[in-house]
Amino acid sequence: MRDFSRDHRWLSINTATVRKSRGADLPLTEIIEACARRGIRAISPWRDQVAAVGLDTISTRVKAHGLELSGYCRGGMFPAVGAEGLRAARDDNRRAVDEACELRAACLVLVVGGLPGALAGQVAHKDIALARSQVRDGIAELLEYARRAQMSLAIEPLHPMYAADRACINTLEQALDVCDELDPGQPGGQASPARAALGVAVDVYHVWWDPKLRAQIERAGKHRLLAFHVCDWLTPTTDLLNDRGMMGDGVIDIPRIRGWMEGQGFAGYSEVEIFSAADWWQRDHGEVLDTCIQRHRRAV
Amino acid sequence: MRDFSRDHRWLSINTATVRKSRGADLPLTEIIEACARRGIRAISPWRDQVAAVGLDTISTRVKAHGLELSGYCRGGMFPAVGAEGLRAARDDNRRAVDEACELRAACLVLVVGGLPGALAGQVAHKDIALARSQVRDGIAELLEYARRAQMSLAIEPLHPMYAADRACINTLEQALDVCDELDPGQPGGQASPARAALGVAVDVYHVWWDPKLRAQIERAGKHRLLAFHVCDWLTPTTDLLNDRGMMGDGVIDIPRIRGWMEGQGFAGYSEVEIFSAADWWQRDHGEVLDTCIQRHRRAV
Numbered sequence: 001m002r003d004f005s006r007d008h009r010w011l012s013i014n015t016a017t018v019r020k021s022r023g024a025d026l027p028l029t030e031i032i033e034a035c036a037r038r039g040i041r042a043i044s045p046w047r048d049q050v051a052a053v054g055l056d057t058i059s060t061r062v063k064a065h066g067l068e069l070s071g072y073c074r075g076g077m078f079p080a081v082g083a084e085g086l087r088a089a090r091d092d093n094r095r096a097v098d099e100a101c102e103l104r105a106a107c108l109v110l111v112v113g114g115l116p117g118a119l120a121g122q123v124a125h126k127d128i129a130l131a132r133s134q135v136r137d138g139i140a141e142l143l144e145y146a147r148r149a150q151m152s153l154a155i156e157p158l159h160p161m162y163a164a165d166r167a168c169i170n171t172l173e174q175a176l177d178v179c180d181e182l183d184p185g186q187p188g189g190q191a192s193p194a195r196a197a198l199g200v201a202v203d204v205y206h207v208w209w210d211p212k213l214r215a216q217i218e219r220a221g222k223h224r225l226l227a228f229h230v231c232d233w234l235t236p237t238t239d240l241l242n243d244r245g246m247m248g249d250g251v252i253d254i255p256r257i258r259g260w261m262e263g264q265g266f267a268g269y270s271e272v273e274i275f276s277a278a279d280w281w282q283r284d285h286g287e288v289l290d291t292c293i294q295r296h297r298r299a300v
Numbered sequence: 301m302r303d304f305s306r307d308h309r310w311l312s313i314n315t316a317t318v319r320k321s322r323g324a325d326l327p328l329t330e331i332i333e334a335c336a337r338r339g340i341r342a343i344s345p346w347r348d349q350v351a352a353v354g355l356d357t358i359s360t361r362v363k364a365h366g367l368e369l370s371g372y373c374r375g376g377m378f379p380a381v382g383a384e385g386l387r388a389a390r391d392d393n394r395r396a397v398d399e400a401c402e403l404r405a406a407c408l409v410l411v412v413g414g415l416p417g418a419l420a421g422q423v424a425h426k427d428i429a430l431a432r433s434q435v436r437d438g439i440a441e442l443l444e445y446a447r448r449a450q451m452s453l454a455i456e457p458l459h460p461m462y463a464a465d466r467a468c469i470n471t472l473e474q475a476l477d478v479c480d481e482l483d484p485g486q487p488g489g490q491a492s493p494a495r496a497a498l499g500v501a502v503d504v505y506h507v508w509w510d511p512k513l514r515a516q517i518e519r520a521g522k523h524r525l526l527a528f529h530v531c532d533w534l535t536p537t538t539d540l541l542n543d544r545g546m547m548g549d550g551v552i553d554i555p556r557i558r559g560w561m562e563g564q565g566f567a568g569y570s571e572v573e574i575f576s577a578a579d580w581w582q583r584d585h586g587e588v589l590d591t592c593i594q595r596h597r598r599a600v
Binding site: 170 | 418459463508510511533
C-alpha cells in the first residue's frame with residue numbers, strides 16, 4: 001500500500017468540497033489557483049462549476065497548471081418519463097463526455113438517477129425496477145458514444161439512502177453486474193486495457209457499510225476500479241446529503257478500504273469529496289484545503 | 301394476495317407509531333385501549349414502553365383485549381467493548397426473550413447493534429467486521445436460550461444508513477446468511493416448523509431499495525419470514541431516524557413487496573411502524589390510528 005504520510009502527490013480535490021468558502025460560492029478558477037498553490041496535482045470538477053466560468057477558460061487553466069482530472073462530475077440521471085425526457089438525458093450525457101474529453105478527465109463519473117420526479121419531491125411512479133432498466137439502457141447507449149471518444153465511464157454506486165432521488169444503483173455488486181453485462185471484456189487478460197471502458201467509482205461514504213465490499217472490490221479488479229473517493233460518515237449525521245465528514249472525523253476505516261483497492265492494483269488519486277453545508281462550506285477554502293492535505297496524510 | 305381493502309384484520313400497530321400524541325408521551329395502556337376500541341387485533345410494543353407501565357399490567361391488558369403481538373421490540377445491540385459489555389448485552393437479551401414469552405409475542409425482533417459508542421457519537425473502534433462477528437456470536441448464544449423458551453428471533457436488517465449506530469446487518473441477504481449458518485434447518489421440508497427459530501423481520505423502509513430484495517424474500521421462504529413492517533420513504537427525508545412517512549405518502553411500492561412476501565406464504569400481520577417526530581407524533585394518536593387503518597386498506 002502506498003505511503004501517503006510524507007506528501008500529497010496522490011491527493012485530488014473534488015471541487016464540491018470547496019464549492020463554497022465562508023458560505024459564499026467560490027468560482028472554479030479560484031479553486032484551481034488555490035489547489036495549484038498547494039501543490040495539489042489533481043482535481044475533479046463539477047459540470048455546473050465549469051459552466052459557470054466557461055469550458056474554454058477552465059480547460060486553459062487546468063492545462064496551464066498541469067492539473068490532472070481524477071474524474072469529471074457528472075453524467076447520469078438517466079431515468080425519465082417519456083421519450084423526450086430520455087432523449088434529453090442522452091444528449092446531455094453526450095455533452096458531458098465531450099467536456100470530459102476536452103478536460104482530459106480520467107473518467108466521467110455517472111450518478112445514474114432514481115425515480116423520475118423524486119428530487120422535486122413528487123415521483124412520477126414507484127417502479128424502481130423500471131428506473132434501473134432505463135439506467136441500464138442509458139449506460140449501454142452512452143457507452144458506445146464514450147468508446148468512440150475514448151472516455152471511460154465510472155458508475156458510482158450511491159448509498160441506498162439516495163435510491164429514490166439520486167441513484168438507483170446502490171451497491172458495488174449491482175454496479176459491477178451492469179459493467180459485466182455491458183462491457184464483458186476479459187478482466188486480467190493480456191488484451192485487457194489498463195482502464196476499462198466501463199467501470200466503477202468507489203466512494204467510501206457510499207459503500208463502507210457493505211458486507212460484500214471487499215469481495216466486490218476484488219471482483220472489480222484493477223481495470224474496473226476507475227476512481228476512489230473519500231470523506232467520512234459522521235455520527236450523528238444530521239442531513240442526508242450535506243453532512244459528510246472530513247476524513248478521520250467519522251467511523252469509516254478508510255485505510256482498510258484503500259488497502260483493498262490497492263491490493264487490486266489501483267494506483268490512482270484519492271479524491272476528497274465532502275458536502276458539508278453547516279461545517280466545511282462555512283470555513284475559508286484555504287483552511288479546508290490545508291485540512292484535506294493533513295488528513296490525506298494521516299487518515300486515508 | 302390477501303385483500304386488505306375491506307377490513308383491517310391484518311393490521312398491527314407498532315406502538316412507536318403512537319409513542320407520542322400531540323407531542324406528549326402516550327402511555328402504552330392508552331395505546332392498547334385506543335387500538336382495541338378500533339378493532340385493531342395486534343400490536344408490537346417496545347420494551348421501554350412496557351417497562352414504563354410494568355410488564356404485569358401490560359400482560360393483563362393485552363390478554364383482556366385478546367390482542368396478539370406481531371412482535372416484540374426489541375432485542376439486539378450485541379456489540380460491546382470487553383467481556384462485561386458483552387455479558388450485559390447477553391443478560392438483557394435474555395430478559396427480552398422472557399418478556400416476549402410473557403406477552404406471547406410472535407417473535408422477538410433483533411436490532412443487532414453497530415459500532416460500540418456510535419449512538420453516543422464516539423466510536424470505540426471502526427472495525428465493522430468485528431462488530432458483525434460479535435453480532436453473530438451474540439445471536440448464536442441467544443438462540444439457544446430462545447429455543448428453550450420457544451420464542452422465535454427475527455433479525456431485522458436495518459437500512460445501511462444505520463450501519464454505524466444501530467445495526468450492522470443491513471441487507472436481507474446478510475441476515476439470511478446468519479440464519480442459514482446458525483439455524484440451518486430444512487426450509488420447506490415436512491419436518492420444518494411453520495415458524496423458524498431464527499428468521500427475519502422485513503421492514504419495507506429498510507429494504508425497499510435493495511435490488512436483490514425479491515430474490516432474498518424468495519430465498520427466505522415462509523418459515524423465516526417472521527414479520528412484515530410498513531411505513532414509507534419520503535422525498536425529501538429530513539431526518540435519518542424520525543422522518544418516516546405514512547404508507548402512501550412516499551415512494552415505496554408497498555403492495556408489490558407484500559405480494560412477494562405472500563407469494564412465499566407469509567400470512568401474518570402488516571405492522572405499521574412510523575417514527576415521525578415533526579409530523580405524526582405531533583398529531584392526536586386517534587387521528588394517527590384512524591389514518592393507519594385507512595392507509596392499510598388502500599396503500600399496503
